[in-house]
Amino acid sequence: MFTQVDLRTRFGERGYGGLYSSESLVAVLEEVETAFLKARADDAFMDKFRDVLRSFAGRATPVMYAERLSERYGRRIFLKREDLLHGGAHKTNSTIGQLLLAKYMGKTRIIAETGAGQHGVATAMTGAKLGLPVEVYMGAVDIERQQTNVKRMELFGAQVHPVTNGGATLKDAINEAMRDWITNVGSTYHCFGTAAGPYPYPSMVKFFQSVIGNESRAQMVEMTGAMPSAVFACIGGGSNAIGMFSAFEDDPDVLLFGAEPAGASEDPDRHAATLTRGTPGVFHGMHSLFLQNSEGQITNTHSIAAGLDYPGVGPELAAMQDSGRATFEAVSDEETVNVFAELSELEGIIPAFESAHALALALRKADELDPEATILVCVSGRGDKDLEEYWNYRGI
Amino acid sequence: MNRFDTAFQQPGRKSFIPFFTLGDPTRAESMRLIRAAVDAGADAVELGFPFSDPVTDGPINQRSMRRSLSSGMTYNGCVEMIREIRALYPDLPIGLLLYCNLLFKRGERAYAEFAEIGVDAVVCSDLPLEESGRHCELLGAHDVGCIQMIAPNTPTERAARLIDRSSAFTYVISRFGTTGPSVRFEDDAVHRVARLRELSDKPLVVGFGISRKEHVADFWNAGADGVIVGSYFSLLVERNLDDLGVARKEIDEFVRAARS
Numbered sequence: 001m002f003t004q005v006d007l008r009t010r011f012g013e014r015g016y017g018g019l020y021s022s023e024s025l026v027a028v029l030e031e032v033e034t035a036f037l038k039a040r041a042d043d044a045f046m047d048k049f050r051d052v053l054r055s056f057a058g059r060a061t062p063v064m065y066a067e068r069l070s071e072r073y074g075r076r077i078f079l080k081r082e083d084l085l086h087g088g089a090h091k092t093n094s095t096i097g098q099l100l101l102a103k104y105m106g107k108t109r110i111i112a113e114t115g116a117g118q119h120g121v122a123t124a125m126t127g128a129k130l131g132l133p134v135e136v137y138m139g140a141v142d143i144e145r146q147q148t149n150v151k152r153m154e155l156f157g158a159q160v161h162p163v164t165n166g167g168a169t170l171k172d173a174i175n176e177a178m179r180d181w182i183t184n185v186g187s188t189y190h191c192f193g194t195a196a197g198p199y200p201y202p203s204m205v206k207f208f209q210s211v212i213g214n215e216s217r218a219q220m221v222e223m224t225g226a227m228p229s230a231v232f233a234c235i236g237g238g239s240n241a242i243g244m245f246s247a248f249e250d251d252p253d254v255l256l257f258g259a260e261p262a263g264a265s266e267d268p269d270r271h272a273a274t275l276t277r278g279t280p281g282v283f284h285g286m287h288s289l290f291l292q293n294s295e296g297q298i299t300n301t302h303s304i305a306a307g308l309d310y311p312g313v314g315p316e317l318a319a320m321q322d323s324g325r326a327t328f329e330a331v332s333d334e335e336t337v338n339v340f341a342e343l344s345e346l347e348g349i350i351p352a353f354e355s356a357h358a359l360a361l362a363l364r365k366a367d368e369l370d371p372e373a374t375i376l377v378c379v380s381g382r383g384d385k386d387l388e389e390y391w392n393y394r395g396i
Numbered sequence: 397m398n399r400f401d402t403a404f405q406q407p408g409r410k411s412f413i414p415f416f417t418l419g420d421p422t423r424a425e426s427m428r429l430i431r432a433a434v435d436a437g438a439d440a441v442e443l444g445f446p447f448s449d450p451v452t453d454g455p456i457n458q459r460s461m462r463r464s465l466s467s468g469m470t471y472n473g474c475v476e477m478i479r480e481i482r483a484l485y486p487d488l489p490i491g492l493l494l495y496c497n498l499l500f501k502r503g504e505r506a507y508a509e510f511a512e513i514g515v516d517a518v519v520c521s522d523l524p525l526e527e528s529g530r531h532c533e534l535l536g537a538h539d540v541g542c543i544q545m546i547a548p549n550t551p552t553e554r555a556a557r558l559i560d561r562s563s564a565f566t567y568v569i570s571r572f573g574t575t576g577p578s579v580r581f582e583d584d585a586v587h588r589v590a591r592l593r594e595l596s597d598k599p600l601v602v603g604f605g606i607s608r609k610e611h612v613a614d615f616w617n618a619g620a621d622g623v624i625v626g627s628y629f630s631l632l633v634e635r636n637l638d639d640l641g642v643a644r645k646e647i648d649e650f651v652r653a654a655r656s
Contacts, residue, residue, distance in 0.1 A: 021522055026524045026525075027549045165458060172449075182573060299448075
């Protein structure tokens, strides 16, 4: 059900990853690493994890054959329905794993950052389930555009802290969560939202999210008798992507594609396409690719999908781009919004703007694939949260 | 000889080290603020290169760095400011604080440049021991001091290793959290410095939160060779942006009072 990971791995020839943080966090990160290794080998912990994933989160999520979409594009398209997971997005896989780990470590307070609000909602919801108090840092701009998620977090009893620094989006929320953690290291567990940051987080989050890929692989084999030809996922930090890719990374016949945000196509500076337009750097605890100026100042980003609006990316994905194992392309806000509407009309599924990026890239690439190809797209979350933004974008 | 070594070897004299973000609020004003502190009797200076996302710093220094960047300060601008400060004060120990990404982007030429402009020591607050091998090697190759940081939760054995790996001095973080003025310190912060003092006779400098001259005296008395006051001065700048003469006067008075 889960993929084995090596926590101290450096990824690729450029050695992405690592642990670049304040000295105050070094001991805590080592504590997380030790606890995770122990928990993963502890049958009681893993049984509990599987049980909560099943009974609370609703795993396994289905893979669905998208019949009308397939007909329109002339390729067999399958959707991994992480939008059906409790909370409405794949984030729940990792929050359950991490909060159970926090309990295992004896931590009494959880902090998290959130962009679109999905990770915040998942953390708040899981905190409620497991009886752990949660505080969430969220950029003021994101709070404005994701009001429903803010209210959901509050309903679950979480405290939401608005962040007004910088661009007031995900990067700035992560900064504030890290500051909180540095201040409260003893009692607090930082539930990181994506497969990025200092080790052991990139690999630990991959482990928790690998359930997406492992389920998908088995489901595709069951449904089609073979593995998919091409797999698509969206990339902000990249947790759903690395979780999905984990099951296929050692099968070179399965093409892996990641879609990142090209943002506002009319303004080439307003995007968050880190893999395709970023450069190597060291920030938020990791050596990876970042959107930054020539001196290393991190730039503000834009995407209509708040969950992708981040100037960095998980280090393992950066290495997969270098090695050519995965291919990454950027998808604009406009393409995203069009696909958001198209999937709604054709299949009765409103995808998150984030997930619509993945589907948009799949539809862009469909022509280039063999007519017999099977395409698997990770619908990482549902789009109810994006309806207001959709109407705003359309001027409705 | 490293100028910090000279400063710390003066018998019976502890060091008062103000921190300033280079370029806050503008290059010209920043220079005047630094000069005010040095002319008032500061024993050394710690200078920060502004960074867009200074996670180890608190909101006061973040705003200080934001003001500097907004005024157009660049990496090259910082280098030129240091060159100017060095010309004005040939014997002043100068330490730098940079975030790792600025060094990463500048590349290895940064180290030769530090030596050339007369920098005595460098600390990188998001570059822990495990990742700092090449950084320390390059500093050593250019005869620039390497500063490692010790946190409140650093185990004793690791603290000893960090002191061992430091040259110039070791930076002792006074408390959990980011930079920012404290009203008072827990007794343990002072005791911890005294315990670290027993590990080694190499120079220890305490920073984070120090905002009163009594704090300075407490840490000196606990065995610290120096203290750094940073956010408090950034706050004075922020409060007096309309009349920085007031900030300079207050900084002058603080330094003189601490030194007296």
